[in-house]
Amino acid sequence: MSLSxxxxxxxxxAPALIVALTALIVLLAELVTPAPRKRWLGVLGLIGLLIxxxxxxxxxxxxxxxxxxxxxxxxxxxxxxxxxxxxAALSILLALDFVRAHRVDQGEYYVxxxxxxVGMILMATATDLIVIFLALELLSLPLYILAxxxxxxxxxxxxxxxYFLLGAFSSAFFLYxxxxxxxxxxxxxxxxxxxxxxxxxxxxxxxxxxxxxxxxFAFKVALVPFHWWTPDVYDGAPTAVTAFMSVGVKAAAFxxxxxxxxxxxxxxxxxxxxxxxxxxxxxxxxxxxxALLQSNVKRMLAYSSIAHAGYILIALVAMGxxxxxSALFYLLAYTLTNLGAFGAVIALSDGExxxxxxxxxxxxxxxxxFIAAMFAIFMLSLAGFPPLAGFTGKFLIFSxxxxxxxxxxxxxGVLNSLVSAYFYLRPIVQMYMSEPVPxxxxxxxxxxxxxxxxxxxxxxxxxxxxxxxxxxxxxxxxLR
Amino acid sequence: MExxxxxxxxxxxxxxxxxxxxxxxxxxxxxxxxxxxxxxxxLYVLLSAPFLAAAQVMIYAGxxxxxFVFVIMLLSPGREGDAPRGALKWQRPLAVIFxxxxxxxxxxxxxxxxxxxxxxxxxxxxxxxxxxxxxxxxALFTDYLLPFEITSLLLLVAMVGxxxxxxxxx
Numbered sequence: 306m307s308l309s310x311x312x313x314x315x316x317x318x319a320p321a322l323i324v325a326l327t328a329l330i331v332l333l334a335e336l337v338t339p340a341p342r343k344r345w346l347g348v349l350g351l352i353g354l355l356i357x358x359x360x361x362x363x364x365x366x367x368x369x370x371x372x373x374x375x376x377x378x379x380x381x382x383x384x385x386x387x388x389x390x391x392x393a394a395l396s397i398l399l400a401l402d403f404v405r406a407h408r409v410d411q412g413e414y415y416v417x418x419x420x421x422x423v424g425m426i427l428m429a430t431a432t433d434l435i436v437i438f439l440a441l442e443l444l445s446l447p448l449y450i451l452a453x454x455x456x457x458x459x460x461x462x463x464x465x466x467x468y469f470l471l472g473a474f475s476s477a478f479f480l481y482x483x484x485x486x487x488x489x490x491x492x493x494x495x496x497x498x499x500x501x502x503x504x505x506x507x508x509x510x511x512x513x514x515x516x517x518x519x520x521x522f523a524f525k526v527a528l529v530p531f532h533w534w535t536p537d538v539y540d541g542a543p544t545a546v547t548a549f550m551s552v553g554v555k556a557a558a559f560x561x562x563x564x565x566x567x568x569x570x571x572x573x574x575x576x577x578x579x580x581x582x583x584x585x586x587x588x589x590x591x592x593x594x595x596a597l598l599q600s601n602v603k604r605m606l607a608y609s610s611i612a613h614a615g616y617i618l619i620a621l622v623a624m625g626x627x628x629x630x631s632a633l634f635y636l637l638a639y640t641l642t643n644l645g646a647f648g649a650v651i652a653l654s655d656g657e658x659x660x661x662x663x664x665x666x667x668x669x670x671x672x673x674x675f676i677a678a679m680f681a682i683f684m685l686s687l688a689g690f691p692p693l694a695g696f697t698g699k700f701l702i703f704s705x706x707x708x709x710x711x712x713x714x715x716x717x718g719v720l721n722s723l724v725s726a727y728f729y730l731r732p733i734v735q736m737y738m739s740e741p742v743p744x745x746x747x748x749x750x751x752x753x754x755x756x757x758x759x760x761x762x763x764x765x766x767x768x769x770x771x772x773x774x775x776x777x778x779x780x781x782x783x784l785r
Numbered sequence: 786m787e788x789x790x791x792x793x794x795x796x797x798x799x800x801x802x803x804x805x806x807x808x809x810x811x812x813x814x815x816x817x818x819x820x821x822x823x824x825x826x827x828l829y830v831l832l833s834a835p836f837l838a839a840a841q842v843m844i845y846a847g848x849x850x851x852x853f854v855f856v857i858m859l860l861s862p863g864r865e866g867d868a869p870r871g872a873l874k875w876q877r878p879l880a881v882i883f884x885x886x887x888x889x890x891x892x893x894x895x896x897x898x899x900x901x902x903x904x905x906x907x908x909x910x911x912x913x914x915x916x917x918x919x920x921x922x923x924a925l926f927t928d929y930l931l932p933f934e935i936t937s938l939l940l941l942v943a944m945v946g947x948x949x950x951x952x953x954x955x
Contacts, residue, residue: 310927318931325938332945372931413949420942427935439935446939450946465950488900509898513891 314371317378319360320386321426327353328419335412346412347401350419351394357426358390374494375433380781382430384633385560389425389553392640393418395757396549399648402751403545406656409455417447417454418549425553429560432568434483434493434518437561441479441525444557445472448550452542464541471524471534479521485514498569506572515570515577522565525558526614529588536595539607544659547603548647551610552640559617559636567624568783582622582714588615589721596728601661602650605728606643609687612725613639616702619714623705626782631701633779638694638768642686645761649680652754660745663732668741676750679762681733686765688729689722694768701776791831798824811862815853822846833909836917 315322330353331346338346361383368379397418404410424444431437449472453465487493489510490501502508523531539547570577592612599605617639620632653660653669653676660666670677686695699722703715768775801824804817822845829838912920925933 308923308927311930313930373928375931411949413945416945417942417949420938420945423938433932435929435932436935439932439939443935443939443942446942446946450942450949453950456950491905509894510900513894 311373312371314369316364317369317371318376318427318430319364320357320383320390321423321430323357323360324353324390324419324426325423327357328416328423331412331419332416335416338412340410343410343412344401344405347397347415350415351397353419354390354394354397354422358387358394361386361390370432374496375436376427376430377432377783378430379783380778381564381629381633381783382560384779384781385429385556385636386426388556388633388637388640389422389429391637392552392556392644393422393425393549395641395644395648395761396545396552398753398757398760399548399644399651400545401753403543403651403754406654407455407543408457408657409543414451414454417451421447421451421549421553425557428557431561432495432564434486434495434565437565438476438479438483441521441558441561442476444554445476445525448546448554451546451550452538454546455543458541458543460541461543464538467534467541468538475521475524475531478517478524482514482517482519482521485510485517487514489514495565495569499572502570502572508573511573512575515566515573518565519577519580522558522562523584526555526562526617527611528584528614528618529591529611532588532592532611535611536599536604536607539610540601540603540661544603544647544651544654547607548644548651551606551647552643555610555614555617556636556640559614559621559632563621563629563632564783566621567629571624578622578624581618582711585615585618585622585714586717588612588618589718590615593721593724593728596725599728600663602663602666602732603647603661605663605732606646606650609725609729610643612721613643613687615721616699616718619706619711619718620702622714623702623709623711625705625709626780627701627705627708629782630776630779631698631705634701634768634772634776635698637775637779638686638698638765641761641764641768642683642693642695645679645683645758645765646687648754648758648761649676649683652676652750652758655745655748663735664739665742665745666732666735667739668736669745670736671741672745672747673750676755676758677736679758681736682762682765684729684733686769688726690726692766692769694765694772697769697772791828794824794827794831798828811857812854815850815857818853819846819850822850833912834907834917834921836921 327350331349334349335343335346364378365380365383368377370377397415400414400418404414421444424440424442424447428437428440428444431440449465449469451465452468453462455461483493486498489508490498492498492501498511502511520531522528524534527535539551542550566577566581589612592608592610592615596605596608596612599608613635617632617635620628620635622628623631650659650661653666653673660669682693686693689695689699691697699718703718706712706715706718798821801817801820805814805821808814808817822841826838826841826846829835829841907920915923
């Protein structure tokens with residue numbers, strides 16, 4: 306028999322390939338690295354991420370697909386790849402000192418982060434449901450382990466176990482959805498599903514499949530009512546891990562979410578946008594209202610990340626070029642801002658003790674004037690104050706919604722942003738207006754954490770003041 | 786007539802799967818799982834995929850199930866007790882309502898839909914010509930090369946993860 310080998314265009318998956326190679330090198334180097342030098346493994350990982358970013362830029366502007374249409378390197382996927390690499394690099398910078406302070410200074414930490422990045426990149430660039438599913442597992446499995454990485458802490462173990470059980474459950478929904486879609490169309494390739502739909506727009510099996518797929522995606526990006534795991538996992542996981550997963554998973558899963566619905570399902574007779582609009586309203590409202598009630602900073606940021614998933618969902622409802630580019634810009638802005646916010650939590654901690662309760666933040670502005678100012682700016686950006694990145698992102702998403710006739714959704718989004726200002730301002734007020742809390746003295750901030758915060762800050766301000774280059778980059782769109 | 790073995794095996798798989806969930810003793814659950822996996826192997830035989838059936842029996846019903854039984858033996862968890870009373874009592878009725886609604890929806894769609902028929906690439910004649918094992922190998926290393934390689938990374942991550950979580954603290 307003769308075999309026809311598909312187009313093995315390794316250039317197309319070069320970014321993922323480079324990160325995977327880096328992960329393998331770090332895994333082997335871990336064996337010969339003495340305990341005090343483990344942080345150099347993180348530096349090695351950073352170098353790999355940088356090279357992968359270079360390869361991603363090299364692929365820019367020339368969309369190509371490979372492996373029989375299973376992955377593509379289009380500008381949508383490459384933009385998300387850059388967002389994921391940026392988020393991973395900043396979170397490794399945050400982790401280098403964090404893992405030592407928490408006595409989990411092992412090389413496997415960086416290995417698992419890098420493997421999760423491989424899964425995220427593949428998920429954002431995959432055009433076949435099988436690859437999307439495997440990439441989803443490849444990004445989830447390391448995160449389950451990382452959430453439980455601080456084994457001495459029962460809450461970290463609980464977070465890992467909870468994330469694992471619920472994640473495996475949601476993966477089953479996702480896989481069942483893929484099976485139904487395959488049953489209805491005979492293919493798992495997104496473009497071929499679109500072709501099958503164009504011939505026969507009323508496809509009940511596909512309807513069920515898409516619904517189950519939606520449950521899987523909704524779990525991963527934490528949409529209400531599939532968000533229950535988020536506060537517990539974000540709160541229990543080590544803060545550096547929470548920072549990484551709050552941004553990386555969102556970028557990757559929203560990438561596949563957008564691609565699956567906008568490439569495969571636009572010809573669907575059933576208007577799924579009304580379902581997504583309802584989910585967006587629920588997610589924004591419940592996320593913001595629940596965040597109002599939190600006294601713990603990590604839980605507050607967890608509910609805030611749920612609310613932001615709701616805003617991004619508006620862009621999916623809006624569809625079209627403006628919806629797509631606004632979502633990409635928002636994910637970039639959210640990545641920088643959220644990493645900055647979690648980075649500030651890490652910067653203000655005292656060894657293993659973290660200031661998790663908002664009342665502990667009293668007087669922090671006097672002890673750490675620079676960190677406090679940066680944290681305040683990140684909070685304002687999350688709330689959507691001009692001229693910061695968060696404002697531009699929200700502006701783009703809401704105007705995309707208005708353009709496409711979803712003005713009422715934009716209005717609910719704006720009202721939600723107003724509500725959110727209250728809980729984003731509360732820690733700022735606490736830092737600047739209250740007396741220092743006894744037991745919390747000024748500790749030297751690790752220089753690498755400060756560096757990560759400054760880099761995120763530069764990004765947040767630059768994207769707010771001069772967003773044009775990023776917006777232009779974000780308008781690449783899909784390769785179909 | 787030829788659909789009788791299919792319905793028999795399918796019903797067996799579903800009943801045994803229910804058994805996995807319902808049984809209180811984990812050893813019984815594991816044995817019920819063995820029945821599910823073997824019934825699936827039978828379905829593969831009906832689909833003219835003897836290689837998949839053999840692999841299913843050896844890997845799932847054989848190796849993986851034995852590992853399950855070993856783990857149960859080492860941990861000896863005993864019978865599952867009742868859920869603690871009072872804790873989250875409202876969950877059970879909600880689970881019944883929503884789970885029932887989901888099952889009803891799926892059943893409704895499946896009853897309403899005329900399943901698409903037609904012959905795919907892997908017809909019995911084609912498989913007889915090139916061989917079932919060769920067909921699996923060819924698919925894995927051509928069309929599904931990328932998923933195959935991603936799976937290998939996934940297994941590596943699982944191994945690293947188990948070691949990270951299980952090794953003694955140094």
